[in-house]
Amino acid sequence: MQKELWEQEYGSHEHYSSSRTEKPSRALTKFFTTYGAELKPGKALDLGCGKGRNAVFLAKLGYKVVASDIVQSALESGRAFAERNDVANEITFIHQSSADPFQYSDGEFDLIIDMLSFHLLDATERAAYVQEVKRLLKPGGRYVFYTIPFDSPFSQKLLETSPGPEAHSYVIPETGMIEKAFTQKELEDIFSPLVLMDIETISFEDEVWGTVSEFQFYIGHFKKEAV
Numbered sequence: 001m002q003k004e005l006w007e008q009e010y011g012s013h014e015h016y017s018s019s020r021t022e023k024p025s026r027a028l029t030k031f032f033t034t035y036g037a038e039l040k041p042g043k044a045l046d047l048g049c050g051k052g053r054n055a056v057f058l059a060k061l062g063y064k065v066v067a068s069d070i071v072q073s074a075l076e077s078g079r080a081f082a083e084r085n086d087v088a089n090e091i092t093f094i095h096q097s098s099a100d101p102f103q104y105s106d107g108e109f110d111l112i113i114d115m116l117s118f119h120l121l122d123a124t125e126r127a128a129y130v131q132e133v134k135r136l137l138k139p140g141g142r143y144v145f146y147t148i149p150f151d152s153p154f155s156q157k158l159l160e161t162s163p164g165p166e167a168h169s170y171v172i173p174e175t176g177m178i179e180k181a182f183t184q185k186e187l188e189d190i191f192s193p194l195v196l197m198d199i200e201t202i203s204f205e206d207e208v209w210g211t212v213s214e215f216q217f218y219i220g221h222f223k224k225e226a227v
Helices: 003-012 026-038 053-060 072-084 123-136 153-161 184-191
Strands: 043-047 064-069 091-095 109-115 137-147 169-171 178-180 195-208 211-223
Touching (some): 026 053, 026 109, 026 137, 026 195, 026 211, 043 053, 043 123, 053 072, 053 091, 064 072, 137 184, 153 169, 184 211
Parallel strands (some): 064 091
Antiparallel strands (some): 137 211
16 A cells, blocks of 8 residues: 555655645545435544544544554554544544454444545455455445546546556656546446445645646445345
């Protein structure tokens, strides 16, 4: 999962605005704006939690949160952020890759979120990750995602100029990180039998690598049907 590169990023905060901000993710706030009224807070898993901005957001909504990341320094920042927001007792931070098995029971989580880490996994890691998401999600539970669309101009440019080791992947020249872009059908096939409840493409400008550029992302969620 490119651990060394993310350790460098969380140390320097040089390339990605997500490693600098304390605001919750656009995808997560959009999900709760749309669906929050029909959800009862329960237990949530934040995959690739970074410095804890989304875990703290969920804890403030009443969720008991497990937040995992591969970068120890990011987890330490997350714990400090949770303490400053008086929700430290509501969040368990664990040092673990999203692609490794979790020591939790089947169907333990009402909500699983991934705010921009899934696309960083290689094919083997992705398969293990998806198996765990399906196993850990409670029937009726939601998996909320924020990832990279294959047909965005940014993806198409890098797929042409800096292709990666597998289909629909590319290398970020400025960081050396490998990312994979997805079509909607790929996501539906990967996460089946979870049901895609909604998906949309959002666009916004952000300052990355020293310049302001326009980016596009998929946001949406899957639901695990009740037995």
